[in-house]
Amino acid sequence: MSFTIIATWRMAFEGVSEATKILRDNGSASEAIETAIKCVEDNPLYTSVGYGGLPNNVGTVELDAAYMNGDTLGLGAVASIKDYANPVSIAKKLSEDRFNIFLVGSGAEAYAHTQGFERKNMLTQLSNKAWKERMKEIHEKNLSPYDGHDTVGMVVIDHNKSMVAATSTSGLFMKKPGRIGDSALPGSGYFVDSEIGGATATGLGEDIMKGCLSYEVVRLMEEGYTPQNAADKAVNDFSEKLKRKNGVVGAISLVCINNQGEWGVGTNVEFPFVVASDQHEPKIYISNNEDGKKTTYTIANL
Template identity: 60%
Template sequence: MQNNFEIVNMLTLRAKKIWLNRLAEMREKNLNPYDGHDTVGAITLDKQGSMAAATSTSGLFMKKAGRIGDSPLSGSGFYVDSEIGGAAATGLGEDIMKGCLSYEIVRLMGEGKSPQQACDQAVYPFIEKLKKRYGKAGEFSLVAMNHNGEWGVATNVEFTFSVGNETKAPRILMANPGPDHTTSIAPITQEWLDAYEKRIKAPIN
C-alpha cells in the first residue's frame, strides 16, 4: 500500500471451492487440519559464493487462528550459512521444530558431511525418536545444498523436488525413504507428471 501496489483479492473460485469442500469433509469424516499441508523451500548459490534459503507457505490448511509453523523460524523451516550451506523444510512444522532440522543439517555439513549424508543423519534418527516418544511422526521432507553446489534430500514420504544450475537444466526428481537411514532418489516419469497435472487441473465440484 505504501508503494501504491494494487490491492487484489487473491482468493480464486477454485481455491474457495476446495476450502468449502474441506469444511464439509471435516464435518462428515472427522478430519483434522493436519490432514494436508505444503511448503515451498529454496536454496540458492550465486557466482560470488553467497547463499540464501527461503520458504513460502500457505500454512497448515484449515489451521487454527494464531498458529505459527516452522516456515518463518530460522533453524527450523530454513537455515543458511554461506561458508557452509543451507537447508529448507516442508511438512508438519510442529514436529520439524522439535528438532531444528534445518540448522542440524547445516551443522553436520559444517563438520564435513556431504549434504546427502547430513540430511540422512539428521532426519531419519529424528523420525525414530519422535515415534518412540509420541508413537508417531508427522510427514516432513528437507532439502540441502552446500557452498560447493552439492545437494541432498531426506524425507519420510514420497517427495518431489527440483535441482538445476548454469550447466544443467532444472529437473524434477522423486525422493523416498530408503533402507538403513538412506534416501532413494530417481527422476520422475512422464506418467507421474501427466497424473499430477491431471489432478491439479481436475474440476472442483
C-alpha cells in the same frame, strides 16, 4: 561450479527454470530465488502457497514466508499475513533491516502497506470451493480437517558463492487462525550460511520445528558431512526420536546445498524436488527413504 539451485516439490519447476536463466546470465542468488518463489506464489493452481492458497478454518488465507541472506545472516519473515501478494518479497525487504525483522498478522500487513507492496485478495474460487467441501466433510463424516502443508523452499548458490534460502506457504489447510508452522522460523524451516551451506524444510511444521532441522543440516555440513549424509542424518535421527517419544512422526523432508554447490535431500516420505545447476538443466526428482537410513531418488516421469 558456477551455480546450483534446489527446491521442494514439483510445483517449483517453472520457478527454478526462470531462476536458472537469471543465474546463467550471472545474476545473483537473491534475484533468482525471489523470482522463482514468486512464480509459485502467483500460480493459483498451487493451493499450498500464495494466491489460491488453502484457507484456515474460518475461510481466510493466511500466508507465511521467509528469506535469509547467507553472506550476512540477515533474515526477514512474515507470518499470518493476509491480503498481500508475494510475501517472500516482503520477507526479503525485512531482511535488510537490523530490527523488527519478523512480523506477524496486522503488524506484517501494516509494514507491507507502508512499503508499497501489492494488496490482493488471495482467496480464489478454487480454494474457497475446497474449503467449503472440507467443512461439509468434517461435519458429515467426522474427518480430520488437516490436509495440505506443502511449503515451497529453496536454496541457491551463485557464481560469486553467495547463498540464500527462502520459503513460502499458506500452511496447514484448515488451520486455526494465527497458526504458524516451521516455514517462517529460522533454523527450523530454513537456514543458510554462505561459508557452509543452506537448507530448507517442508512437511508437518509442528514436528519440524521441534528439531530445528534446517540449522542441524548446516551444522552437520560444517562438521564435514556431505549434504546428502547431513540431510539423511538430520531427518532419520529426528524421526526416530519423535517415534520414540510420541509414537508417531509427521512428514519431514529437507533439501540442502553446501558452499561447493553439492546438494542433498532427506525425507521420511515419498517427496518430489527440483534441482538445476550450470551443468544440468532443471529436473524433477522423486525421493524415498524406504529403509529409514538412506534417501534414494530417481528422475520423475513427466
